[in-house]
Amino acid sequence: MIPAENNLPRKDDFIAVHDLGKSFGAVHALRGISFSVPRGETMAIIGPSAAGKSVLMKCLVGLYAPDTGRICLDGEDVSTTGNETRKKWAEKTGMLFQHNALFDSLQVWENICFSLIESRKLSRKVARDHAVDLLGLVGLDPDSAGLRPSDLSGGMQKRVGIARAIATDPEILLLDNPTAGLDPVLSNHIENMIAAIAQKRGTTVITITNDMKIARHRYQNLAMLHDGTLQWTGPTTEIENAGNAYLTQMLSGSSQGPITMRTGKRQDQLFA
C-alpha cells in the first residue's frame, strides 16, 4: 500500500488529483487531497458526513475551482474553471448530484436528454426515444417520460438523475450517493448497471456511498475522507491489511475510534 502522501499523479492515470485544497471562508473543506484512478476503473469515496466528499465531486466536475493543487484528466490540467479544456471535460463527464438537482420546469425525458438537445443539437424526437431507453435501463416505466420531477418519488427521482448522468455516454461518471434511499433490490440493480457501464464502455466511475458493503464489493478502489483530508486510498482488496484506524471504524460503524461525533449535553442526557 502506498501512503496517501506519496501518491503523486502518474502520467498514465486517467483521473489524477494532486494536493487539492478548497476552503469556503474559514472552513477548510478539503486539504492536501491526492489520489488517482486509472482509466476504466471504479472508485468509491467513503467518509463520515461533512468530510468533504461532495465538495471533492464538485471540484472534479468543475463547479468549484480548487484553491490549491491540481486536477488532471487524461493528462490535461483542469484545475481552473471557465476555460475550454474544463468545458470540454465537463461535457465528457456525467454527474449525479446528492439531491438529484433535476430541473423542475422540464419533463422527465427533457431532463435526461437536456444536454443532448441543447449542446449536441439532437432532435427532440430522437432525444425522447433515447430517454425512454435510458429509463428502461434504470428500471423506470417509459410512461414516466412525460411526468415532471415533482410527480416522482424520491427513489424515482434518483434514477432519473442517474439516467441523466449516463445520457451522454460520458467518459467519467461521478455519482453522489446513487443508491441512497433505494431499497436493496433496486440498489443492487443500480450497482449492477454502474458496474456494467464501467466494464462495457470503459467509463471511469467515482461514487460517493455510505453503504460499506457496496463500497467494498462493488468498487475496485477506495478513498476514505475525514474532515477534509484523505485518510486512506488504495485498492479495495487491500482494505483488510490497511491497518488504518479511520477506515476500520468507518467499515465497522463502531462508536469507538478516531471519528467522533459532536454530541451536545442533550444527547448525553438522552443516552444516559
Place this chain on the structure above:
Amino acid sequence: MTDIAKLPPGPLGSSSQRAVIWARKNLFNSWFNSILTLGSIAALFWIIPPMIEWGITNATLTPSIEACREVTGACWGFVNANLRLILFGTYPYDEQWRPLLAMVVLVGIIIGSLGAVPYAGMRKWIIPMWLVGIPVIAILMWGGVLGLTYVQNSYWGGLPLTLILSSIGIIFAFPLGLLLALGRQSSMPAIKTLSVVYIEIIRGVPLITVLFMASVMFPLFLPEGVTIDKLLRAQIGIILFTAAYLAEVFRGGLQAVPNGQFEAGNSLGLSYWQSMRLIILPQAMRLVIPPTVGSFISMFKDTTLVVIIGLFDLLNTVKLALRSDPAWTRYYVEGYAFAAAIFFLFCYSMARYAAYLEKELRKGEQR
C-alpha cells in the same frame, strides 16, 4: 367522538334548505359573527340604494348642462359631452380616429402577447408582434407619413398616452430589471456594485422626483441645442424607476431557485446564459408572477404622476374637461368616477390575468 347528528347533511334537500344551512354555518355560527353579519347587511342597505339612486335612477346621460341641472343624481352627461376630450386629450379633433385605432392595435398586441405567454410554442411571436406593432402605433400617433398630418406629441393625451407610457414602460423595464437582478447576483464586483447602487438610489427616491429630474434637471446637463423630447424623458424615467423595483422582485425569484439547479446545468456543460435561460429563469419567473403583476399595476397607476411635468394622461384630461366650461366644474365626482372605472378595468384585468397565468403554468407543471 364525532357526533354524527351534528355533521352537516350532504348535498340533499332543496337549494333553499342548503342555503339556510350554509348561512347558519358560515354567517351565524357564533354571536360575534351574527352581529357582524347583521351589521354588514345594515351597512349595505345604507350604502347601496342611495348609490343606485344617484348613479342610475336619478342620473342623466344627456350631454347638456341644462339636463344635468334638472336631475338630482349623477350628471353622466358631463362624461358623455366630453368623452373625446377625456379619452384623447388635446389630440386634434378630426384626427382622433388615429389614437383610437392606435389604442385598438396596442390593446390587441397586449392581449396577443399575454395570451401567448403560457404556450412555449407561441412565445416566439411576442417580439415580432411588438416590432411590427410599435411602428404602426408610432405612425398613427405621430403621422407625417402616408398622407397623415403630423401631430406633435405634446398634443397626445388621455387613455392612449396612459396605455403607451405603461406598456412601453413594462416591455423595457422587464428586461432591464432582469439584467439588474442578475447583475446584483454577479460575482463581478464592478457589475454587482453598479447594480446595487442603481437599485438602491432609484428605490430611495419617489417617482415624482425621478420625473421632475427627467423633465427639469436633465436638460440642464445636455449640451446647447440638444433637446430630448419631454414625453420620451418621462417614458425613460418610468422605465428606470420600474426596473429598479422589478429587479428586486426578480432577485427574490432567483434566490428561491435552489443553487443545485444551476450547478446541475453547469455540470452538463451549459454556459451561464444557457443555464439562466433554460433552467433558472423559467422557475424563477413562475414564482414571481404575483409581485411582478403587482409592480405593473402600481406602475400603470403611477403614470398619472406625469401630470407634474405637464403631460395630459387620462386623469389630467378629466381635469381638462372639468375646466373646459365653468358650468361643468361641479361635476368632478362623475369625471373622476369615470376615470377610476377605466383604471379599475385595466388593473383588475391584470390581476385576473396573473391568476390565470399562475394556473396555466401550474397545469403545465403537473402534465
